Amino acid sequence: MSSLRGKVAIVGAADTRVGVVPDRTATELCVESILLALADAGIGKDEVDGLVTCNSMAQPMLYHAEAIAEYLAITPRYCFAAGAGGGTTFSVLHHAASAIVTGMAEVVVIAMADSLRSGLSRDQAMLMQSSTGHPQYEQPYGPTVPAYYALIAQAHMARYGTRPEHFAEIAVACRAHAARNPAAQMREPITVDDVLNSRMIADPLHLLDCSLVSDGGAAIILTSAERARDFRQPPVYVLGVGEGHGHEHISQAQDLTASAARESGQRAYAMAGLRPVDMDFAQLYDCFTPTVLVELEDLGFCAKGEGGAFVCEAGIGPAGQLPVNTHGGLLSHCHPGNPGSMFALTESVWQLRHTAGERQIGNARYGLLHAQGGIMSSHSTLILGREEG
Amino acid sequence: MERIQPSSGALADAYIAGCRVGELRLQCCSRCGLHQFYPRIMCAHCFSEELEWVAATGRGEIISFTVVRRPISRAYDAPYVVALIKLQEGPTLMSHIVDCAPETIAVGLPVQVAFASWSESVALPVFTLDRQRGSSS
Ligand SMILES: [Zn+2]
Numbered sequence: 273m274s275s276l277r278g279k280v281a282i283v284g285a286a287d288t289r290v291g292v293v294p295d296r297t298a299t300e301l302c303v304e305s306i307l308l309a310l311a312d313a314g315i316g317k318d319e320v321d322g323l324v325t326c327n328s329m330a331q332p333m334l335y336h337a338e339a340i341a342e343y344l345a346i347t348p349r350y351c352f353a354a355g356a357g358g359g360t361t362f363s364v365l366h367h368a369a370s371a372i373v374t375g376m377a378e379v380v381v382i383a384m385a386d387s388l389r390s391g392l393s394r395d396q397a398m399l400m401q402s403s404t405g406h407p408q409y410e411q412p413y414g415p416t417v418p419a420y421y422a423l424i425a426q427a428h429m430a431r432y433g434t435r436p437e438h439f440a441e442i443a444v445a446c447r448a449h450a451a452r453n454p455a456a457q458m459r460e461p462i463t464v465d466d467v468l469n470s471r472m473i474a475d476p477l478h479l480l481d482c483s484l485v486s487d488g489g490a491a492i493i494l495t496s497a498e499r500a501r502d503f504r505q506p507p508v509y510v511l512g513v514g515e516g517h518g519h520e521h522i523s524q525a526q527d528l529t530a531s532a533a534r535e536s537g538q539r540a541y542a543m544a545g546l547r548p549v550d551m552d553f554a555q556l557y558d559c560f561t562p563t564v565l566v567e568l569e570d571l572g573f574c575a576k577g578e579g580g581a582f583v584c585e586a587g588i589g590p591a592g593q594l595p596v597n598t599h600g601g602l603l604s605h606c607h608p609g610n611p612g613s614m615f616a617l618t619e620s621v622w623q624l625r626h627t628a629g630e631r632q633i634g635n636a637r638y639g640l641l642h643a644q645g646g647i648m649s650s651h652s653t654l655i656l657g658r659e660e661g
Numbered sequence: 662m663e664r665i666q667p668s669s670g671a672l673a674d675a676y677i678a679g680c681r682v683g684e685l686r687l688q689c690c691s692r693c694g695l696h697q698f699y700p701r702i703m704c705a706h707c708f709s710e711e712l713e714w715v716a717a718t719g720r721g722e723i724i725s726f727t728v729v730r731r732p733i734s735r736a737y738d739a740p741y742v743v744a745l746i747k748l749q750e751g752p753t754l755m756s757h758i759v760d761c762a763p764e765t766i767a768v769g770l771p772v773q774v775a776f777a778s779w780s781e782s783v784a785l786p787v788f789t790l791d792r793q794r795g796s797s798s
Contacts, residue, residue: 402733407668408676409699410755412785414665414729414737422727423745430725430768474743475728475763523745523755524699528725 277543278660280369281500281507282492284313285621287614290488290606291457294390298328301385301489301608303343309381309491314504320493322350322377324364326357326384326610329400330391340383350377357384357610358557358645359515361617362652365494366513372496379499384611385489400609404647406521418482418560420522420647422474425562427528429476431577436476438580439561440467442596443480443603445589446558450600452590452631457484458604481561483602483612490614492621497660508624511638512546512655514539522647529577531648533570540640540653541572548572551655552636553623554594555616557644558601564588567642568596571653590631598623598631613643617654624658662736664779672700675714680784684716685774687750698752719774720791721748728763746772746788757787771795 286308288301296304302325310317323346325337333339336353350371354360361384368380392400404420405411428434444464450456462480470479500507516532516539519525541547548571556567565579573594574582582588588596599605599619602612620639622628641654667673676699679686687696690704691711703710726744729737742758744766758766759777772788779785 398734402665406699408670408673409667412665412667412779413743413755413757414733414741415743415755416729416731416733419727419729419743423725423743426727426768427725472728472730474730477727523753528745
């Protein structure tokens with residue numbers, strides 16, 4: 273089997289304004305992110321022959337990617353929309369990379385945007401919340417989205433002695449990163465006490481353990497390593513990618529405190545020929561603080577059960593041993609729903625180009641990105657690097 | 662405003678019919694002997710289609726829980742406790758823990774099934790702390 277290692281590279285990356293952006297629809301944000309990414313890459317639309325998007329909740333379309341292609345007046349030969357977000361973002365990149373290597377397309381744009389903050393009607397917001405969970409055996413009990421993740425947090429606490437302070441530390445670290453990012457939605461530094469004193473949403477999760485609700489979009493441009501040399505930006509190479517898919521519904525999870533992030537991570541490390549200790553930073557899916565703690569363990573940055581000690585002692589803030597979510601993450605940068613992990617991707621491109629400004633990680637060579645979706649169900653891990661190998 | 666009702670289907674309807682007569686029904690595989698929940702058209706373990714409905718003991722253990730402080734809709738009275746219960750027969754299901762102060766709930770505590778009305782025609786299993794087993798263990 274041939275490996276994707278070093279065969280494709282990201283040659284363009286851009287975010288729209290994020291946070292509260294009432295003057296743009298979800299469709300317009302998606303299109304705008306593409307225009308910005310093309311400009312960053314220094315190419316015109318005629319060079320694009322592949323387009324991947326994810327559907328929007330505020331402006332859903334049956335054929336979303338085709339609708340965006342039509343808006344741009346392009347006719348790609350490779351075109352599809354992912355139905356969901358979270359973990360699917362890097363799965364999409366996995367597919368697009370394979371499409372490039374097998375000759376289905378040469379220059380693929382991946383663009384995702386939504387306006388959950390300004391663009392959802394009350395009914396849409398309600399439907400979004402209540403459509404998570406099994407329609408026969410879970411939804412009637414009225415679990416909210418934070419409640420699902422609270423079940424994971426509570427199980428981790430019972431099994432390993434993890435405390436609410438450990439989860440709070442993750443929110444504090446993400447905010448400290450966001451404070452260095454002029455684009456972030458929430459930049460005011462917070463303390464562990466601020467998190468613990470914020471309103472309880474679903475025990476043990478407080479308001480500040482929960483990610484933001486935002487508008488925004490981001491896009492990247494992917495091409496072969498060979499083609500990448502002709503672009504004006506230094507290429508950022510895909511060195512490893514892996515996926516792991518467990519249950520869909522939390523009541524069917526094999527284990528509440530460990531996830532298919534283990535398999536997903538192992539596959540990505542194996543392809544890249546790298547280990548957790550080689551990573552200069554990590555962008556870990558943080559819809560709620562407990563996901564970061566479980567991901568740190570499952571991706572091998574610390575032993576199972578030691579996530580709490582890792583965030584407190586080794587540290588994941590700007591001065592920590594492993595800076596996590598250097599843009600501020602879904603907790604403090606922005607979270608427009610499905611597109612959430614795209615901002616981890618664009619941020620990683622800038623970190624590896626060494627253009628991340630005040631928040632640049634010194635001499636960053638390798639970064640790991642992890643996304644999950646469902647309720648710790650669908651996992652994808654991506655390892656990016658400055659060099660081809 | 663009504664609470665969210667389970668969507669229907671032949672298997673779900675058989676399950677709900679059990680709830681109506683005070684039975685928590687699981688499927689038991691005639692070939693491998695395992696119990697499963699939620700109900701499926703085959704045994705998820707061995708793929709046998711020889712499944713029998715059996716009434717569970719209704720006893721289980723809390724493997725996780727949360728107190729929902731901000732309800733999903735006005736039909737739900739917050740705070741309410743959403744929990745994952747591992748039944749003695751093996752399968753895990755989501756449910757509510759009722760009739761106790763949320764502070765008295767902990768992972769590992771034994772629970773016992775009860776049935777609560779969800780609409781005129783639908784009842785669903787909920788759980789109460791099993792104080793008898795709780796104090797003896
Ligand atoms: Zn069987």
